[in-house]
Amino acid sequence: MSVTPVLAGLPVRTSVRSRLALAARRRSPVVAWAVLVPILVAALAPEALTASSPITIDPVNALLPPGGEHWFGTDQLGRDLFTRVVHGARPSLLLGLGATCLAVAGGAVFGLVAALGGRAADQAVMRVADILLSLPQLLVALLVITVLGGGTANVVLAIAVAFAPGYARIVRAEALVVRRSGYVEAARGLGLRRSTLIARHILPNALGPLLVLATVGFGTALIAGSGLSFLGFGTQPPAPEWGAMLSEGRDFLQTAWWIGLFPGAAVTATVIAVNVIGRSAQSRFTRRTP
Amino acid sequence: MTVSRRSPAGGRDRLLVPSREEDAVIVVEGLDVVFHLGGERIHAVRDVSFTIAPGECLAIVGESGSGKSVTARTLVGLAGDRASVSARELTFEGEDLSSLTESGWRAVRGRRIGLVLQDALVSLDPLRPVGAEVAETLRVHRVVDRAGIGERVLSLLADVGIPDADRRARQYPHELSGGLRQRALIASVLAAGPRLLVADEPTTALDVTVQAQILALLRGLKENGTALLLISHDLAVVTGLADRIAVMYGGLIVEEGPAAQVLGAPRHPYTRALIAAVPAAHAKGTPLSAVTAAGPAPGPDGCPYAARCAHADQQCRDKLPDPVEIGAGHRALCWYPSSHTPEPRPDLARLTAARREAREEGQAGEVVLAAEGVSKRFRTPGGGRHDAVRDVSFHLRAGETLGVVGESGSGKTTAARIALGLLEPDEGVVRLGGERWSGLPERERRTRRRRIQAVYQDPLGSFDPRHTVERVVGEAVALTGARREERRRRIAELLDQVGLPTTTMGRHPRELSGGQRQRVAIARALAPSPEVIVCDEPVSALDVSIQAQILDLLADLQRDLAVAMLFISHDLGVIHHVSDRIAVMKDGRIVETGDVAEVFATPAEPYTRELLAAVPTLVPERNRR
């Protein structure tokens, strides 16, 4: 599973130079959105992009190369690959999105409990996180799947369990930095209540960076979700999911390269676009908080 | 000092004579440096000219952004990729530097021109022993053969006054004290025997006693014939060392001349403002900042200082004057070079005088804050214990300022945090307004916190990064129970009180200048009408002229509001200027306390005497030790 190091704690080092470079790349998020918008349309309303059905079998037209009628060619059962890639957007994105939301929410709750809930809570939460973080994320996900079995919902949960400790650690670190910051001390010196301190200063500032990281984390979760489907645990064929499609087409690579090309390209394009957007948000965020 | 004075090359007789080009080590004529950042063009250095002779020290003084550091870096060809450098003449020992290739520069750097930067903790590679850094210079320029390197490293370290050089050479920068570290850095720069030493803020990060040692080391080098270009933001620091001083503002040298003349008879309004801003030179109650006219911005060809200058007119904003020759080698870049110093604002001087009299007549206010036998220990990462504050007692009366002075690590900030009730002392009691203040549950303390407020060293860090100025100040206003509609009015009033326009309200602190940020912090501290304000190094991060304005503002506020101040600083000049009484801290203890004038005039403790002797002053003394 190729993972961007977001969950290993993306080291965000910003020098004057890289800031300048970022300014120069200000146009790339626009390009990224140009890639992402059609994918989002495909996820929300696949019918708007293609009229055919993603699961209708047409053995006569099996394994046709890309051409005028079938833009991405057809697969071993004669299904139109373009239609399947378009329809595959929703389940693929949902896997990544669901897992990310769950992981971020869980990570935020546990991270905040660890940072603000006293020493015992901190020890308890962080020791469990340490154990989960010592295992490969994919293995943690597979362990959950072993217990719960496959299927879309379980894969979402499995990825969330694998990713949440990373987020928890980040939230905890952020919350501790904020808690020890000059402005929280200054606010305490004004005579604010502890609850006001937490709600007004600590939470917003600790969770801000998390939302930005979650953008990049979404790309990672998408790769993981499609990866588990590729291994046969997630979305089950014949439902069109990008990872599952790759898995199905694997045996026909020798004769029909296009089966292996397009679903993977869809995953990669989405992840690149999301990463570009996430990073530009991140650089804006680091510039805002000196 | 261990650098021996072998040859008095460039001796005393030539100190006040401006160097002539023929015997100069370096000649800079019409230097321009322009940075290209994105689409922006920043003219960092404009038409700068100077020469330095062997054994001579030229100091370039200016505040951040004045172009002084860029000038320094340009002399070693390290202005950066984005800089385009041009000069009518740039020669070093007769050789033209402006046409040097990169490999040509490498032969000059270190071997013929050395560069010393600010803090050796970051200016020496933290991952290598200091000896390796010294050896690197030797190796690059093949100064001695391979076998002799180790021995030479040790002798170089010993030469700059590092005892036990053998052991020190194997240590890393973080294992050495600030002074030893800076000496090691200087040793690494001197290793190949450069004829010109460029020192960019060489003592800025150091404690005042260590600073004096490093300045003495540099003086020894100068007396041995090394030419010295000293860059500093602090006029007082360069005073004892510089033969000539060039004052930079907005990329221009606005005044240049023999040190005694520039300091004694400054002609440019900016130089005069800088001198007036040095707090050590002025007693409490004397305003440090001149009345500045916030004039319209000068045009691109105008004088950059016109925006802040009281004398500026349309001519200043439109056109730069030619340098005016005032005396031998003393020039100023000003349409109206006058010699009078700005008048102190009379109202303030009179009023403080009145207050001083009142105090002397014994009408001292009641004690508002008192600490009795306060101690605090911290656990160190290595498992040991560190006594940050030991048995500290002090009291603060209404309307007075108690200055707490000490070097880094002396326990000042810990004492401040204990006074603020942000840290519980292990022993001892703090009383606020006669009532117990330490050792209380936060619930009981919270409601009384408005009586004691704080201004921190780093104002930006003390503001929630998401909040506007209005919210920052409003948070403090809201705690006074002000109703919503009253709040805005009160915020505007507070901002006005600290000299900020109402338009500041909607802005984020990060968009403001350092001085404006500190004003916002002061407005917040004033919001609950406290009896005590604790100021922890409130001006140490500011340029001298801005520092002067903030100190004046605090003085004005104290006069108007009769608020007591616990003022913490490492800077004896600042402390002398603001305090009624002072407490000198060392290693967590208060070693001496008393009336400011008395302590400064007749210090009882050896440590206080040492501190005071180390403070640089504007009186150009020769060979001051």
Next chain:
Amino acid sequence: MKTPAKAVTGKAVPTPAEVAPSETSAAGATLPGTTPAEAVIAPGKGEKAGKASKGRRSRAVRAFARRLAAGIAVLYGAATLAFIALQLIPGDPVATLLGPATTASEEVRERIRAEFGFDRPVLLQYVGYLGRVVTGDLGSSYQLQRPVWQLIGDQLGATVQLAVAATVLAVLIALVSAVTTAGRRRGVRAVATAWELVAVSLPSYWLGILLLTAFSFQLQIFPVVGAQDLAALVLPALTLALPIAGVLAQVLREGLEAALAQPFAITARARGLSQTAVRLRHALRHAAVQLATLTGWLVGTLLGGAVLVETVFGRSGIGALTLQAVGNKDMPVVMGVVLLSAFVFVLISTAVDLLYAVIDPRLRAG
């Protein structure tokens, strides 16, 4: 104690030396309690450090003891996690251990029941299980009719071979890319960031398919599947290495750029060193320290990635073994792999921690 920020003044118009305050997000997954950031002692404590060499030795012993304890804690945690997972599976644990497709006799079931003590309270089962793990008994796969450690031992070689090859490849690619592009002109850096971005965004299973299609099916340079010789290792190692190389290059490049913008890099150049010499002799070590935070991630990615890569290329190895076990709900094998992963993690991160103390003297004092 806060030191006064006198350093703030005296700066000029932006020069490379003006480094923005670097913000490093939460530290990565090295061993708990030994993250480098925590180990850095406050600077300025100066002189005393040298005198206290005895104190330093005892500190080193303490640091080692702490690291050992942390490692044991992780292993214990992983064993517990596996045990909890076993308990969480609904249904008869004996059936779970036997797997769905079993035709095991009642005799075998009885033996399992006795061995695990399923008739006893959970706590006793747990203690018994821990006891067996400590003595190296990872149980048996009833599906494959063999002890787990034997199964793992058979497959370990292939995966280690793959992981080591991939690591070497990734580090080489990252080093070349970072050293040649850090702090260069905008065009060069744009190319570097672009390839890094694509590399970190590539799903390894798709990358494997692409490489297979191109080099095995179309160009027929490398064998398609199976064989365990060196030629068969090239494509899988490359597949595993490329996304890792992207991340490493990115971190290294940014670390190099941050180091080159530090005052000590200016000092080194002012000493007469060439740009390249400053990169190699000074900046690279600083950049390498940055990589410490990635150790945990790297180990996890190698092992996790092995599952996908071995599947795509039809290689045998720990990944393939795990996948088969998960598919068959072969719980003893899954539990064994969990323990193995935790062990490898502890081993490597301890080694890396020790290595970093050699590179960064500031870490030694902690």
